[in-house]
Amino acid sequence: MSITANWSYPTAIRFGAGRISEIAAACAAAGIKNPLLVTDKGLAGLPITIATLDLLEAAGLGRAIFADVDPNPNEKNAEAGVAAYRAGGHDGVIAFGGGSGLDLGKVVAFHAGQSRPLWDFEDIGDWWTRADPAAIAPIVAVPTTAGTGSEVGRASVITNSVTAEKKIIFHPKMLPSVVICDPELTVGMPKFITAGTGLDAFAHCVEAFCSPHYHPMSQGIALEGMRLVKDYLPRAYADGTDIEARANMMSAAAMGATAFQKGLGAIHALSHPIGAIYHTHHGTTNAVCMPAVLQFNKSAIADRMANAAAYLGIAGGFDGFCAYVDELNASMGIPKSLAALGIENPDVDRIVAGALIDPSTGGNPIEMTAENTRALLLQIL
Numbered sequence: 046m047s048i049t050a051n052w053s054y055p056t057a058i059r060f061g062a063g064r065i066s067e068i069a070a071a072c073a074a075a076g077i078k079n080p081l082l083v084t085d086k087g088l089a090g091l092p093i094t095i096a097t098l099d100l101l102e103a104a105g106l107g108r109a110i111f112a113d114v115d116p117n118p119n120e121k122n123a124e125a126g127v128a129a130y131r132a133g134g135h136d137g138v139i140a141f142g143g144g145s146g147l148d149l150g151k152v153v154a155f156h157a158g159q160s161r162p163l164w165d166f167e168d169i170g171d172w173w174t175r176a177d178p179a180a181i182a183p184i185v186a187v188p189t190t191a192g193t194g195s196e197v198g199r200a201s202v203i204t205n206s207v208t209a210e211k212k213i214i215f216h217p218k219m220l221p222s223v224v225i226c227d228p229e230l231t232v233g234m235p236k237f238i239t240a241g242t243g244l245d246a247f248a249h250c251v252e253a254f255c256s257p258h259y260h261p262m263s264q265g266i267a268l269e270g271m272r273l274v275k276d277y278l279p280r281a282y283a284d285g286t287d288i289e290a291r292a293n294m295m296s297a298a299a300m301g302a303t304a305f306q307k308g309l310g311a312i313h314a315l316s317h318p319i320g321a322i323y324h325t326h327h328g329t330t331n332a333v334c335m336p337a338v339l340q341f342n343k344s345a346i347a348d349r350m351a352n353a354a355a356y357l358g359i360a361g362g363f364d365g366f367c368a369y370v371d372e373l374n375a376s377m378g379i380p381k382s383l384a385a386l387g388i389e390n391p392d393v394d395r396i397v398a399g400a401l402i403d404p405s406t407g408g409n410p411i412e413m414t415a416e417n418t419r420a421l422l423l424q425i426l
Contacts, residue, residue: 055197055220055299055303056197056220056221056222056223056224057074057222057223057224058223058225058299059071059223059224059225060226060292060295061226061228062227062229062288062292064225064226064227065187065225065227065229068100068101068185068187068225069100069106071223071225072101072104072106072139072185074222075137075183075184075185075222075223076136076137076222077106077136077137077138077139077185078106078136079106079107079109079137080101080106080109080135080136080139081109081110081111081129081135081139081153082094082097082098082101082108082109082110082138082139082141083111083114083126083139083140083142083153084111084112084141084142084146084150085112085115085116085142085143086113086115088141088143088146089110091233093189093233094141097141097187098110109129109133111126111129111153113125114142114146115204116145116324116326117145117204117211117321117327118145118148118149118201118202118203118204119204119205120164120203120204123149123152123156126150126153127156127157130154130157130182131157137154137183137184137185138151138153138154138184138185139185139186140154140184141187141189142187142188142189143189143190143192143193143242144195144242144245144327146189147193147195147201148195148201148202148203149203150184150186151184151186151195151198151201151221152201152203152214152219154181154182154183154184154219155181155182155201155214155216155218155219156214157182158177158181159180160177161175163203163214164205166214166215167212167215168200168212168213168214168215168404172215173215173216176218178216181216181218183222184219184220185221185224185225186221186224187224187225187230188224188226188231188298189230189231190231190238190298191228191239191246191281191294191295192242192244192246193242193245193246193298193327194249194298194299194301194302194303195302196221196224196226196299196302197221197302197303198219198220198302199216199220200216201214201219204321205321209321209322210399211318211320211321213404226295226296228288228291228292228294228295229288229291231291231294232288233285234285236285236377237378238326239278240278240328240329240377240378241327241328241329241332242298242328243282244278244328244331244335244374244379245301245328245331245332246270246274246294246298246300246328247270247278247297247301247373248301248312248328248331248332248335249267249270249301249304249305250266250267250270250271250274250300250301250304251271251335251339252305252308252309252313252408253266253301253305253306253307253408254267254271254304254349254350255310255342255345255346255349255350255410256305256308256309256310256408256409257308257345257408257410258307258308260306260307263304264304264307266300266303266304267300267301267305267307268356270296270300270301270304271353272356272357273293273294273296273297273300274294274297275357275359275369276293277289277290278294278373278377279373279376281294282376282377305408307408308405308407309404309405309408310338310342310405310408310409310410311338311342311405311411311418312331312335312405313331313403313405314400314401314405314406314409314413314418315330315334315338315418315421315425316330316331316334317400317403317405318398318400318403319383319388319391321399322395322399323387323391325386325387329380329386330383330386332374332377332379333374333379333380333382333385333386333425334425335374336367336371337421338421339366339370341411341421342411343363344411345410347363348363350363350366351363351366353366354366357369382425382426383425384426393426396422397415397418397419397422400413400418400422401413401415
């Protein structure tokens, strides 16, 4: 058997409490002299954002901010961000926040120098080669949640507001040049965001671990990422000021996004159209979907997840792992169904169609069809 694969792994990461103080040095390392800080509406006026702008201003880098970013960012947000970037004569982006701020910041840096429409760069085949790589601006990423891991990713999830579909925009140069992972920035996260983002990181690790594609580096990272979530998410949830727990969850988030280069699966294939149509929180939606997807994939993953359970110190093999997931969800108030999440009378046909065209389907251990995906969705409803 011949083993061949193409790999690229993350970037320069400045990790540790208080390291937001190095934001000016991070910009210098990335070659940015006039940054635009891109974040979401909720973060724009918070002390962590104001303090970061103060640091930039003190270093002579201005305090330009763009915060017209929705929880599920769309192409209208991207167009407005690009307009702000061009109007300010900026030469780089500081992507600041949770998944929405990070994803939109990366897209603004990517798209501001391009001449083609944004959807021309969707993650389909080699469409990314349509971009002019020399026109992609440098990015410094600063996560303020511990979930998506978008700070170490080469893609952004952007919702098409016309069709209510989540699209993935990809280019290798969308990978941030420098990342500042400062767990102190996550201390203010409310419990439900701590849970939803932490379980998003867990879903990334679980799906990457289950994916049938060959990538042993990702496999190892996914397994250790699961362990960090198991050991530290309950602590971060119980006490948001627990810096050790916050730091380890920040690591788990970056590890999940690094690991899923190996692939995602049915959890994400379903949660993307559900979130695009019904505006649910992405990580929470993943958590709701996970128990049913584990059972859906059982015939292909039982032995593999039994090995994972043993590493994690969970007794009972595959069934023990599933029981652990149920307990973890329950301990954090995760709804047991999409109906309990507030989705009533959903458009099943539309969700199934969206799931089957989502790029995540290719990494699911069991082939997803219209028939079995519909049955799976009805179970989660």
